[in-house]
Amino acid sequence: DTGVSQNPRHKITKRGQNVTFRCDPISEHNRLYWYRQTLGQGPEFLTYFQNEAQLEKSRLLSDRFSAERPKGSFSTLEIQRTEQGDSAMYLCASSLAMGQLSYEQYFGPGTRLTVT
Amino acid sequence: QQPVQSPQAVILREGEDAVINCSSSKALYSVHWYRQKHGEAPVFLMILLKGGEQKGHEKISASFNEKKQQSSLYLTASQLSYSGTYFCGQGGSRLTFGEGTQLTVNP
Numbered sequence: 001d002t003g004v005s006q007n008p009r010h011k012i013t014k015r016g017q018n019v020t021f022r023c024d025p026i027s028e029h030n031r032l033y034w035y036r037q038t039l040g041q042g043p044e045f046l047t048y049f050q051n052e053a054q055l056e057k058s059r060l061l062s063d064r065f066s067a068e069r070p071k072g073s074f075s076t077l078e079i080q081r082t083e084q085g086d087s088a089m090y091l092c093a094s095s096l097a098m099g100q101l102s103y104e105q106y107f108g109p110g111t112r113l114t115v116t
Numbered sequence: 117q118q119p120v121q122s123p124q125a126v127i128l129r130e131g132e133d134a135v136i137n138c139s140s141s142k143a144l145y146s147v148h149w150y151r152q153k154h155g156e157a158p159v160f161l162m163i164l165l166k167g168g169e170q171k172g173h174e175k176i177s178a179s180f181n182e183k184k185q186q187s188s189l190y191l192t193a194s195q196l197s198y199s200g201t202y203f204c205g206q207g208g209s210r211l212t213f214g215e216g217t218q219l220t221v222n223p
Contacts, residue, residue: 033210042118042203042213043158056210091157097209104148105211107157 002026004108006092012114013082020078021111025094032075033105034067035091043091043107049075050097082115089113117141119206121214128194128221136189136217138204147180147187148205151198152216158203161189194221 005024013019025032031050035043046065047057051072064082069075079086089112093105119140126134138147146165150158164180164187175192191198199221205211 031209040215042205042216043211045210045212048210058210104160104163106160107150109157 004092004094004106006090006108006111008111009109010112010114012116015084015115016081018078018080019082019113020076021090021092021113022074022076023092023108024074025092026106027073029094029096029106030072031095031097031105032069033093033095034075034077035093035107037089037091037110038087046077079113082113084115087113087115118212119144119204119214121202121204121217123217124215125218126220128219130196130221130223131193132221134191134194134219136191136202136204136219137186138188138206138214139184139186140206142185144180144182144185144187144206145208146206147178148211149178149187149189150203150205150213151200152203153200161202191219194219196221196223 007022011019033048034046037043045058046061047067049069052069064080067077089110091110092108095105096103119138122137128134148163149161152158162178177190180187201216201218203213203216205213
């Protein structure tokens with residue numbers, strides 16, 4: 001059984017460039033989440049999907065951020081016109097959900113983004 | 117709003133016990149506990165879904181007091197492998213995490 005995988009693991013980019021990250025969840029999980037984590041803080045929610053539908057986006061997520069989960073399997077997170085403040089660890093998690101009940105979330109190893 | 121964790125940091129000797137608290141200013145419907153080691157992803161420990169619920173995993177257990185909007189994580193007879201940052205998360209789908217409690221277990 002494979003866990004959640006994320007690619008790339010590290011990304012260094014120059015300010016103003018676009019970046020895209022990929023997340024492959026645990027195959028039987030129908031929910032997929034994106035979080036951002038900076039040093040010394042807990043993960044901060046960005047957005048989540050149930051199957052292919054994006055159900056919620058954080059108000060903190062600016063228009064430069066977009067996420068997709070086209071076939072209800074893997075997901076991509078794109079950041080356009082990156083800024084230095086975007087430097088962080090981007091974590092993906094997946095879980096099972098039935099109705100209102102949501103179960104434990106399993107996190108991937110993260111993509112560390114550094115914007116220079 | 118973010119749950120508040122206390123203490124912010126704790127240092128133990130191997131074999132000692134510790135309690136980490138998580139409290140919220142709004143109603144808690146579920147509490148998730150995770151441990152994160154430096155440079156690694158958070159690892160799920162346990163989830164408490166109902167007030168009064170208690171769970172245990174090896175020598176780590178947790179309780180959930182719905183009325184007090186609090187949860188506590190108990191680490192008994194700590195081991196070196198328990199070192200890391202512990203986060204509580206609240207919410208049904210999207211989780212809002214506390215700032216974490218850094219636990220260090222020394223030999």
